Amino acid sequence: MKHLDPLELDAARAGVENAHAESCGACGSAVAELRSLAERLASASRIDVPASVDAAILAAVPRKRPLWRIWVAAAALLAVANGVGTVRFQPRPPDVVDAYRVSLRGGDGAALARACVRTPFLAIVLGAQDETRFSAIDVTIDGGAEAVAAWQVEVKGNAQVVGIEGGEGVWKEPAQYDPEALNGGRVVLAAFTSAKEPPIGRVRVARLHVVSAGAPEVTVKLVAAALPGGARFVPKVETGGTK
């Protein structure tokens, strides 16, 4: 009796009716083995996607926009495309979570963190000197019931950041930043800790010293953060303590 070849066995595994497989013990057994292998492979690669990841992905879904905004976006895209020739698919650049994971594996995470905070200089123009105001702004991160082990934020606004201090506890050392970016309108800060139990809840991670013409308007936006162990996480970032 001629047995089924591997492709015929696979077809039978996938549910294609085959009279031979049903009548031949050897082939029927082989089909069952292939089915078992398929189940074990599926089980080995199964992964639970946390609700926080669902939320982060669906939050990035583009919203329906008024027609004029679509035209503006299209014009901007065209300008970019003209500048670079083609728009290519680019994976996300590394951030502090990647640096933290490298560190957890014994690598030089600090070097990668320094690369993450390199920022193109973005000049801002201050107003009249007699309105110049110096302020300190605290940056706090609130992980709720979770501890934050790595964080990266982007600071933008009408003020020049002229100094960056550390925060409290495990964050007392100043975060990584690009000194070249100081005096510009945008600075990226990043830090991670090797502490086994970083603080839970709201914690001050940095203090920014800024100079501005009039009241400083500074926004601090989360770029990335991780829980101990390296899982991505989205804590709250707040600013305060302006004086």
Added chain:
Amino acid sequence: MEEKDGELVERARRGDEQAFAALYRRYRDWAASLALRFCGDRDEALDVLQETFAYFFRRLPSFELRAQLKTFLYPVVKHIALNRKRARRSPAPAAEPAVQPPDSAIDHLLGGLSEAHREVVCMRFVDGLDLAEIAEALEIPIGTVKSRLHHAIAELRRRKSVNLPAPARAEGVE
């Protein structure tokens, strides 16, 4: 009745957030497990999942669904996962040998097969793609897919991972 991918894509292209969410939920688990197969790390796999759908959402305005959505997403997941795996190794080459992930259960089940053969077996057995869909996702002739699958199953048999009957003819196989 479940809405077809093409209908959801069309609605999503018009900015329907519910359609985006439905597509995401339909392919989320599959894309995450595929990413895990390529990068071997759970956290990395979740990052790959995020990047994959961010890319898909960006592409949607000009996207035309010509086959199963899986055949579009497959190379995207693979590309991002392998890029991240390479990037993960590059910053600290000296420390890397100590951090290679241990052999996974998939390695245990398919160890010994070449990468190309493993990939086709997983696409067929785990992802449930048919031969034409595998050919499209990998951009290779369908004959090559048949050949790889044939040899992969034969190799599993040779290694007694799967107890197959005596060898059969390989007619029609390239």
